[in-house]
Amino acid sequence: SQQGEEDPQALSIQEGENATMNCSYKTSINNLQWYRQNSGRGLVHLILIRSNEREKHSGRLRVTLDTSKKSSSLLITASRAADTASYFCATAASYGKLTFGQGTILTVHP
Amino acid sequence: EAGVVQSPRYKIIEKKQPVAFWCNPISGHNTLYWYLQNLGQGPELLIRYENEEAVDDSQLPKDRFSAERLKGVDSTLKIQPAELGDSAVYLCASKREVQETQYFGPGTRLLVL
Numbered sequence: 001s002q003q004g005e006e007d008p009q010a011l012s013i014q015e016g017e018n019a020t021m022n023c024s025y026k027t028s029i030n031n032l033q034w035y036r037q038n039s040g041r042g043l044v045h046l047i048l049i050r051s052n053e054r055e056k057h058s059g060r061l062r063v064t065l066d067t068s069k070k071s072s073s074l075l076i077t078a079s080r081a082a083d084t085a086s087y088f089c090a091t092a093a094s095y096g097k098l099t100f101g102q103g104t105i106l107t108v109h110p
Numbered sequence: 111e112a113g114v115v116q117s118p119r120y121k122i123i124e125k126k127q128p129v130a131f132w133c134n135p136i137s138g139h140n141t142l143y144w145y146l147q148n149l150g151q152g153p154e155l156l157i158r159y160e161n162e163e164a165v166d167d168s169q170l171p172k173d174r175f176s177a178e179r180l181k182g183v184d185s186t187l188k189i190q191p192a193e194l195g196d197s198a199v200y201l202c203a204s205k206r207e208v209q210e211t212q213y214f215g216p217g218t219r220l221l222v223l
Contacts (some may be wrong), residue, residue: 031210042114042201042214043153086154092210096141097166100152 006089006101007045014109019076021104023089030092032072037086037103046074046087055109081110111135114215116202122221130189131218135183135204143212144177144187145201153201159185161209192222 007022023032035043045057049056049065049072056063062075075082086105090098117135135142140161147154156175158166161182170177174193179185183187189196199219203212 012130033211034188035214040219042216043203043212044214045197045211050212090152096158096160096205097155098212100154 004107005105006087008104009102010105010107012107012109013079015079015081017079017108019079019083019106019108021074021087021089023072023074023101025072025089025099025101026070027092029067029090030095032063033073033090033092033098034061034063034072035090035100037088039085043088051072070093076106079106079108081108084108112171114202114204114213116200116218119216120216120219120221122223123192124223125194126191128185128188129151129189131200131202131220133185133202133215135185135202136213138206139180139204139213140207142179142185143201143203143207144185145203147217148198149198156187173186181217189220191201192220194222197222198221 002104005024031048034046035047047058047061047063049063060077065072084107086103088100088103090100092098117132122138142159144156147153148154153212155169157170157177159179162179166186201217205212
């Protein structure tokens with residue numbers, strides 16, 4: 001079973017715009033991670049935020065975590081066509097085990 | 111460093127036939143995972159190995175699925191017999207013991223006819 005629910009299921013934007021994806025989960029976590037998957041490929045780790053952190057940045061990525069609401073958001077600023085992919089949040093409730101959400105399909109139009 | 115290697119990349123079989131997938135993790139990664147990913151869904155864990163020991167196989171349908179990691183490096187996932195509903199992408203991932211980030215292979219796309 002998948003713990004995370006992601007919203008929206010699909011997002012279509014123009015190059016240069018910002019993209020925001022949300023993830024909600026049900027149980028307590030140690031950390032939350034975001035992964036990207038290009039069509040026909042494996043997943044690539046983007047960023048990890050721990051349960052005691054509220055916000056984290058990496059390049060054009062900004063992740064927030066609200067443990068009281070059991071939710072996280074991923075913001076991609078100044079989107080590029082190459083950002084087109086599926087984005088998954090994954091929660092780590094116990095060591096070494098990730099539970100993935102259903103993903104958000106992002107399409108960035110040039 | 112080389113990434114996680116999986117083979118074959120694609121496999122088409124008829125139902126009731128056996129099939130096997132192979133994974134070579136990143137060198138030095140003692141934790142290995144097999145995931146199932148259905149179309150439009152996120153990966154779901156099938157089994158996790160710490161070295162050669164399967165420490166979490168609660169989601170593995172043991173009536174038809176089996177896995178092994180004999181020397182704590184390469185791993186094989188087998189389905190026998192395959193069913194139509196097994197059509198999916200099978201992903202392998204690995205990580206170092208102290209890491210929390212998993213590194214994924216490209217997956218094996220299985221189609222059962």
